[in-house]
Amino acid sequence: MDSKDLKLERFEQALDLEPNIDNGRKLYRLCIACHGPEGWGTRNGSYPQIAGQLHTVTIKQLGDICSKQRGNPIMEAFTSPKVLDSGQAVADLAAYIALLPMTRDNGQGNHRDHVLGQQVYDANCSQCHGEMGEGQIDDHIPRIQGQHFNYLMRQFSWIRGGHRRNADKKMIKQIQNLSLREESAVMSYIANLRPSEKGLAKTGWSNPDFPNFDRRWEPSSPRYKPLN
Structure with missing residues (x-):
């Protein structure tokens, strides 16, 4: 198995592993800067809500980003083995995200x-x-x-x-x-x-796992463009 296959094998393994939620919470610190401590992203849609996402979906999307099947330069670095060093780490993070309640105040259309x-x-x-x-x-x-x-x-x-x-x-x-x-x-x-x-999160809820995060802060909007 070449290095590329080994790099992607983590995501296949993650689907069958029992997650450690506490470790997932620790790993989620990597996601807070863009997706926020609650996993709600930004109402303007620059960053998606990931709270409550099915764990298999998160695992697949992380794998696709890592393999460049889904172009996302910002996220690509976070899928590397230096960050998520094993299938267990991937499983833990995806499971923690799946447990987060969704916002009642997402960005709406007409x-x-x-x-x-x-x-x-x-x-x-x-x-x-x-x-x-x-x-x-x-x-x-x-x-x-x-x-x-x-x-x-x-x-x-x-x-x-x-x-x-x-x-x-x-x-x-x-x-x-x-x-x-x-x-x-x-x-x-x-x-x-x-x-x-x-x-759904209760009105006024904030993630108690990250009490010191300044909720007034929002990440800057990336300059998105389609990536082939």
């Missing part, structure tokens, strides 16, 4: 086309992402409910344009004919979907 958004979602998205955008653990299909509207719009555009190499081919084909109005409507609908009450 809800004037709510009915259209639901129609587009039911016809094109629900079969894979679930009726409420909850995703699928076994198939590594992301939880998209409650994600920031601007982030959803950016990723949708990149997927449709072929700039996300790890995108599902069926999805790419299926969304090609959506109009701009339909695109905006369905992304707004998804941003407005909510997990169960159990998966």
